[in-house]
Amino acid sequence: MASTSFIDRRLGVFLALLAVVTVGVPLANTALSPESGLHVPTYMLSLIGKYLCYALLAVALDLVWGYCGILSLGHGAFFALGGYAMGMHLMRQIGSRGAYGNPVLPDFMVFLGYEKLPWFWHGFDMFWFACLMVLLAPGLLAFVFGWFAFRSRVTGVYLSIITQAMTYALLLAFFRNEMGFGGNNGLTDFKDVLGFSLSSDGTRVTLFVLSALALGGGLLVGRWITMTKFGKVLVGVRDAESRTRFLGYRVEQFKLFVFTVSAMMAGVAGALYVPQVGIINPGEFSPANSIEIVIWVALGGRGTLVGAALGALIVVAAKSWLTSAFPDAWLYALGLMFILVTIFLPQGVLGLIEKLGRGRREQPEPEAVEAEA
Amino acid sequence: MRILLTLTVWFGLLLASAASAQSLEDLARQLPEGSFNDRAEVVAKIGATGDDRAVGLLNALGEGELRVREADGAVIQVKGRGSKAVGYDPLTGDELGPVGSGSTESIRVNNSLRRAVRAAIGLLTLSSPDAGKRLAAANTAFAAPDPEQIEALDTAIAKEGDAAVRTAMEQARAAAVLASDAPGAEKVAAIGIVARRGGTDALTVLNPYRGDADAPVAEAADKAIAGIERAQQLWNVGQNVWFGLSLGSVLLLAAVGLAITFGVMGVINMAHGELIMIGAYTTYVTQQVIRTSFPGLFDWSLLIAAPLAFLVAGAIGVAIERFIVRFLYGRALETLLATWGVSLILQQLVRTFFGPSNREVGNPSWMSGAFPLGGLSITWNRFYIVIFAVAIFVGLLLLLKRTLFGLQMRAVTQNRPMASEMGIRTARVDALTFGLGAGIAGLAGVALSQIDNVSPNLGQSYIIDSFLVVVFGGAGNLWGTFAAAFTLGVANKFMEPFVGAVLAKILILVFIILFIQKRPRGLFPTRGRAVEG
Amino acid sequence: MSDEVRGLKGTQLYLNDVHRSFDGYKAINGLSMVITEGELRAVVGPNGAGKTTMLDIITGKTRPDQGRVIWAEHTDLTKLDEASTARLGIGRKFQKPTVFETHTVEDNLMLSLAGDRGVKASLLFRIAKAQKARIDELLELVRLTSARHRLAGSLSHGQKQWLEIGMLLAQEPKLLLVDEPAAGMTDAETMRTAELLRDIAGKRSVVVIEHDMDFVRALDCKVTVLHRGAVLAEGSLDHVSANQEVIEVYLGR
Ligand SMILES: Nc1ncnc2c1ncn2[C@@H]1O[C@H](COP(=O)(O)OP(=O)(O)OP(=O)(O)O)[C@@H](O)[C@H]1O
């Protein structure tokens, strides 16, 4: 069962499908005429692009939860920070085209009576700086938070609870107008990025392709990390933390590294998400959002990366459909999903698919005996 | 002797009103005429009549309900608008029938006239037979000191039998003296009297005299103000402590059930907040039934709702344990996720049946209003909630320490195999323990329905806080939860005046996050053999 | 370093007057012990005597309240954590066998091989020929060659014990702390374990905790009897078995 090739079956299949989507959807959007049955309207393209960002976020969470046992209930915060970093750049790109026509201050600052730009808004007029911050802001938060938490050996549900408290505190903080991030309206009314209008089809297609590439890249980075000895140590930490320590590994350093990388990945997802949906507001920090990410990963199959991405796509697609078709049913469905998946489907959908596939092809291998808890 | 005095006073009042009967009607007729200043004088005269009926007249004037009937120039009171307008005799209150629109003209009132009306009413009520009204009048006079009233106040003081009312009147008189051109020495004495009253309204009265031209007066005012401010700071601290205890009791209520399920059993129940919400909705339903079928029992509604809420939430808790949590023992993170799912379903169920908006849960009469405690005003509902929280806590302690169930519960959590060998039905104990934690959440819901919005989102606002309280206090230690709830409550309220409510909350969250990292097992860790490996 | 240790040439581990209590219960109470380089030592004692706690203190898992724990004549172990003591060369087998259940037997050994434990080194790690050979050798030694690709979680209790011993050896430690290795093994396996530990000793110091007296006899080494957190008797097995107190508190009858 030890799949030792870098691109194994499940990753290969998923990447191939992703490639088809990456090429096919933009083609169906631009090359086919709107009358054609296969035409993908631009709003649909952006919607799928948004799903791909969620999938990347799920991969990021799977890296820490599936492989290292760190159940972060605050990954939405890293996603939102990446989103805010990008949003701040887009905000400054508006320039004097805002409602108040102030060349430097975004509208909400003029409205709130700011005299000058707060110090932490400087530099965001430069694209490269914003990109750097997309990585640094969530990365730094994860690093500082993790440095404290892992060093003092906060684990299990305790860790989950304080990650939840972290995102809750950020939610409250970003709601405050005094924070300088637009309060509860957040950042919105973006115009263009790098001179390309955000409403043009070309920009939308580019963002879509970038999201798909980021997801593919995230999967490959995750795959690489988990294939190395480092990845095996992570799994060791998940299954028998003290054994890992007694072998001489500094567990906190391993956790810190993967937590920070994961947070950055989530930040990238957030940064690609914001220009496609056109807004970022404090609601992204809400604890409920972060827990929802967990169900994506659990449903897809944790500890597989591909499963996490798959789970995100399934759940958000189901959500879009249900909330418009049966608005009241969505929370029931989501709630049931949480319960049923944890009790009956610990390996997730991917585990189920692979089990079915294996069952048809051959008898179960003798070594696939379940590890006892 | 006393009776004799009261009788004379009554008799005197009767005589006075009889004598002024004629003139009150005359004065009322003068109300629409002349400039605002002239009419203010008329109002003052009406006040001086001491006639009982004058209060209604002046009130009507203040409310803008007094109008002149064009047909005969009579002053009448008109209630209602347009076709529904009805006229009344402003003095007797007799109904005069419908009033056609355009048949009357309003008597205009400006702010200074309104002030005069209030002062006159104040004077009139100073002689009201109702002590509460007299006290209110004295307080009004204090807040708006007017040298003109000194005489009236003197008369009232001489007649006053109630000590508290008399003190208030004396203070009002002192305030009036301060505003007059009385000699310095008299004013200094008056400052002393005002200062004894304390509080913000005394400060308002005294403040203008800080820089008084008369040096001794200014000095006395300065000293008195400093004294009052010192006392106020003390009361402020007291107030913060009280608010803190009140918040602490809310946290305790929300967290104590969790201290059982999470602290003692080690099961993460993310639906805990929703069980609180269920408790609140049980209260709502109970009150609805009482309102429609047994209105007389309304004051008992909470006491009736409490056991019901305990049972409803407890039953849901047992069901959660039997159908979900049981399959996930030893897998804490999975339990967290599954119970989160339960919380979403419960929320949506309530939303489906009761709608998404807030439901109105009433305060029984014994829980409305406030009572003073020194310089503090303590609302009855907050007061009872503190008592209720502490009572539940104590009850729970006793249950755990003194009953067979408590013993079994501790045995099962400490050493499951051994407890099972000794014949304890561990599965049953698990279910009941979980049910107990859930039931207590339901009780918390009854209390919280009195101070919070009863909506499907009620539970969500408590879940994070209650987990933090339990973790901060040290899981498995009920006293830790108790200490943590009140510490966090008081800390929060002491920070609020400086940084605002939201920032205070954020700071507390950050503090707890840091604290848990320093001491992962909380304030009062329960030590036990950590499992090797 | 301190006077007491200086001059004790060849001392691998030195414990002097170590105390540790849990909620007032004195789990370790004035424990002193010296292990020399290459020595094989058996530690016995009734349940709750403090044997496992002693290992916790040596490996930095538990801090002593008082007392000295010195490694190789000059390193104070009371200041170090588990990873640091492991890096110094202390290997530990737990009382309850602990292996990486979702890794293969081979990966379990690979993770235990001596070498740089840093994050960067782990990310860039490529297995060398010599290391592969070493894994083969260890698999042979602990008789798990045929199970090399199986998940460790699917092994029997005894096999897990063996695997853990193999992992211990893969670390190339200077001192092995082995907590009840024979539990769950057949008699034949037990004897083989004793043999193996005897072989290891000499090159490395070995401390074995065990209840099984036949096993201790097979080890044929100096025995320390622990009781209530302190040494009750020390010497050859025959010597301590003759001790009246030891018979009373431990051997019984
Ligand atoms: N972390 C801890 N917290 C609380 N008590 C502890 C802790 N570690 C050990 N103890 C207590 O210290 C005492 C000694 O335990 P220890 O495990 O060292 O005994 P032992 O000699 O290894 O026994 P056994 O033969 O059963 O393995 C026991 O009473 C145990 O309950």
Ligand SMILES: [Mg+2]
């Ligand atoms: Mg032991």
